[in-house]
Amino acid sequence: MTLLVLLRSRSGHWAVLATAAMCVLAAITGRRAIEIDLSANFPPTKLVLVELCVIMTATLLAILTRPRFWEWDRIAGGHRPRVLAGSVAATTIALATMCVPAVVPWLPASASWTWVLANALVLSAMVQLLAPVLSPLLAGALTLVFWFASAVTINLAPNVWLPLANYRDPDGRWVVAALLVVAAITVHAGTTGTTAWARRHHVA
Numbered sequence: 506m507t508l509l510v511l512l513r514s515r516s517g518h519w520a521v522l523a524t525a526a527m528c529v530l531a532a533i534t535g536r537r538a539i540e541i542d543l544s545a546n547f548p549p550t551k552l553v554l555v556e557l558c559v560i561m562t563a564t565l566l567a568i569l570t571r572p573r574f575w576e577w578d579r580i581a582g583g584h585r586p587r588v589l590a591g592s593v594a595a596t597t598i599a600l601a602t603m604c605v606p607a608v609v610p611w612l613p614a615s616a617s618w619t620w621v622l623a624n625a626l627v628l629s630a631m632v633q634l635l636a637p638v639l640s641p642l643l644a645g646a647l648t649l650v651f652w653f654a655s656a657v658t659i660n661l662a663p664n665v666w667l668p669l670a671n672y673r674d675p676d677g678r679w680v681v682a683a684l685l686v687v688a689a690i691t692v693h694a695g696t697t698g699t700t701a702w703a704r705r706h707h708v709a
Contacts, residue, residue, distance in 0.1 A: 519569050524566070524600045535555030536553075539656075541660045542660065543657060552656045557652070560632065560648050561645070562629070563629040564645025591694035594694075597633060601625065601629035623677030623678050627668050631647075631651065634689040
C-alpha cells in the first residue's frame with residue numbers, strides 16, 4: 506500500500522511518463538554504440554547506447570522521486586517511510602532497466618543481450634545507491650564517468666575484472682547486480698531516501 510502513495514502522486518505520474526519516453530529513445534538509438542579504440546594492441550571496446558539511456562533514466566527517476574517532507578508526512582509513523590523509500594528504490598531500478606527490453610525486438614534473433622540487462626541493473630542500482638548520499642544528479646554523473654572509464658579500462662587492459670560485462674563476456678555480472686540492488690534498497694530504507702548532507706548540499 507505504501508508504494509501506492511508514490512504511484513498516485515505527481516512524482517509517480519512523471520516517473521512513468523519519463524520511463525516511457527526514455528524507452529522510446531532507447532528503441533530508436535539503443536542499438537548504436539560508441540567505439541573506444543585507444544589501444545594499438547587490443548580490439549576496440551563498444552559502449553552500447555542503451556546503457557547510456559539506462560543511466561539517464563535512472564538519474565531522471567532519482568530526481569523525480571527524491572523524498573520530500575510532504576510525501577513522508579502522508580505515511581508518517583513506524584517503519585512505513587523506510588518501506589516506501591526502499592520500495593521506491595526497487596521500483597526505479599526496475600523502471601530504468603526497461604530500456605533494455607525496449608531494444609530487444611529490434612535486435613537480430615541471434616544477438617546476445619542478457620549481459621546488457623545485467624549491466625543495466627548494475628548502472629541503475631549505482632545511481633540509486635549514491636543518490637541518497639550525494640544527490641541524484643551527482644549520482645548520475647559519477648555513474649556516467651564509471652561507465653565510460655570501464656570501457657576505456659577494458660580497451661587498454663582486457664583482462665581486468667570490472668563490475669560491467671561487455672560483448673566479449675556475454676554472461677553478465679548478475680551477482681554484482683543483485684548485490685548492488687540490495688545495497689541500494691538498504692541505503693534508501695536506512696536513510697528514508699536522503700541524508701542530511703545531501704539535503705544541505707542539494708543539487709537536483
